[in-house]
Amino acid sequence: MPLWVGPMNTHLNGHKELTAQNEIVTVKPKGDVYIPLSNGNNAAVEVLVKEGDKVKVGSLLAKRSVPFIVPLYSSVSGTVGPVKSMMHAVLKPCDHLVIHDDGKYEKIQAFKPLDFEKASREELVDFIMNSGLQGCGGAGFPTYMKYKNPVGINTLIINAVECEPYITADYRTMKEFIEDLVYGTKALLKASTAKEAIIAIKKNKVEVCHKIQALLATEPNIRLFMVPDLYPMGWERTLVHKYTNKRYDKLPSEIGVIVNNATTAVTLAQSLKLGKATDEKIVTFSGDGLKHPVNVRVPYGTTIKDVVEAIGGYSSEDVLLIAGGPMMGKTITTDQFVVTQYANAITILKTKPEEALACMRCGRCNDTCPAGLLPVRINNAEAAKDLDLIAKLSADQCIECGLCSYICPSRIDVTEGVRRAKRALQLRKK
Ligand code: SF4
Numbered sequence: 001m002p003l004w005v006g007p008m009n010t011h012l013n014g015h016k017e018l019t020a021q022n023e024i025v026t027v028k029p030k031g032d033v034y035i036p037l038s039n040g041n042n043a044a045v046e047v048l049v050k051e052g053d054k055v056k057v058g059s060l061l062a063k064r065s066v067p068f069i070v071p072l073y074s075s076v077s078g079t080v081g082p083v084k085s086m087m088h089a090v091l092k093p094c095d096h097l098v099i100h101d102d103g104k105y106e107k108i109q110a111f112k113p114l115d116f117e118k119a120s121r122e123e124l125v126d127f128i129m130n131s132g133l134q135g136c137g138g139a140g141f142p143t144y145m146k147y148k149n150p151v152g153i154n155t156l157i158i159n160a161v162e163c164e165p166y167i168t169a170d171y172r173t174m175k176e177f178i179e180d181l182v183y184g185t186k187a188l189l190k191a192s193t194a195k196e197a198i199i200a201i202k203k204n205k206v207e208v209c210h211k212i213q214a215l216l217a218t219e220p221n222i223r224l225f226m227v228p229d230l231y232p233m234g235w236e237r238t239l240v241h242k243y244t245n246k247r248y249d250k251l252p253s254e255i256g257v258i259v260n261n262a263t264t265a266v267t268l269a270q271s272l273k274l275g276k277a278t279d280e281k282i283v284t285f286s287g288d289g290l291k292h293p294v295n296v297r298v299p300y301g302t303t304i305k306d307v308v309e310a311i312g313g314y315s316s317e318d319v320l321l322i323a324g325g326p327m328m329g330k331t332i333t334t335d336q337f338v339v340t341q342y343a344n345a346i347t348i349l350k351t352k353p354e355e356a357l358a359c360m361r362c363g364r365c366n367d368t369c370p371a372g373l374l375p376v377r378i379n380n381a382e383a384a385k386d387l388d389l390i391a392k393l394s395a396d397q398c399i400e401c402g403l404c405s406y407i408c409p410s411r412i413d414v415t416e417g418v419r420r421a422k423r424a425l426q427l428r429k430k
């Protein structure tokens, strides 16, 4: 049984107004792009090009095959450079293939488009695998894996909730490509074998909700599901429970549900129609650490440094960089890492030195935790290096939502302590 019992009723200041209404800005890299060959997990990769080869946007560069198949296509045209170790957004160094961008962006069709309505379900799933599509909600899990052997699936949930503060990339992507959202949802519905699909979105996205509803008038098996503006409503467990009133242990498929992010559906639609691999991403660059927060459209593999310079630079010398949103993202100490195919946001905040006070035992962190944990007790157990107690307190169930730090009146970074506790448990298991 999952431990999740929390109240799920925290409304956060979303700061979405910083970027939600601005047009998406196209940014190009300044010279080289760096294609991550793994997601920081040292997966086996076969590089299919050699230094000096000419490539175009859409050229197949490499293929990961263990533990999942993920082909990697070029995001720019130019010349293949060396393999270089660089920091990845998951906070680990990993190999990146350098492509010297020639600035021409010449394209080739990466693969043949597919009429998914005529194709068999198996052909569709193979197409998703060969397109290299990875979940665009930030996790980067290969999409085809969820659809390979679906058993007893009743519902497909397209997650357009985007509950993290600052992030508006899904919202802007949906606004721009609303027909692709529905087309991609139809394709994923077929791949899932489910009877119905729902597109889950916050009810305050009125304009987009109306447009989706109009498009769904002729789609009897797809419905809009509007949810309140609460955090972490977009967390998979919360959303699945909100819709089905059921809980699961590890994967939503245990209760007949598959969940994919809205931008993943849009990206699949474009691959099906155009034979196009994911070569660029719409990513939110936001926070008070930037002069001009905005959503950018950028070739994947472009460094954060190049993007920040192109959109006007930092607003302060002392900033905190977060790969993702401020609640669930990871703080990273350099801007020399790249936009991945599944990145959705970079949050950049001015550093505000704040001294933590002693814990006043108010219990707010415990009351707020959506996973039903006792964060302050885990934090204390971590400080005492008491691994048995950490295990007993189920620290491994933490989803790193950041609420326990957000809510703490003593400004204690409780989440960081819980993260350390989780890592210590993982190390012990190994
Ligand atoms: S980060 Fe804190 S509030 Fe969020 S799940 Fe983990 S322990 Fe609970």
Ligand code: SF4
Binding pocket: 358, 359, 360, 361, 362, 363, 364, 365, 366, 376, 404, 407, 408, 409, 410, 411, 412, 414
């Ligand atoms: S919210 Fe902060 S002050 Fe209150 S119990 Fe938790 S750690 Fe202590």
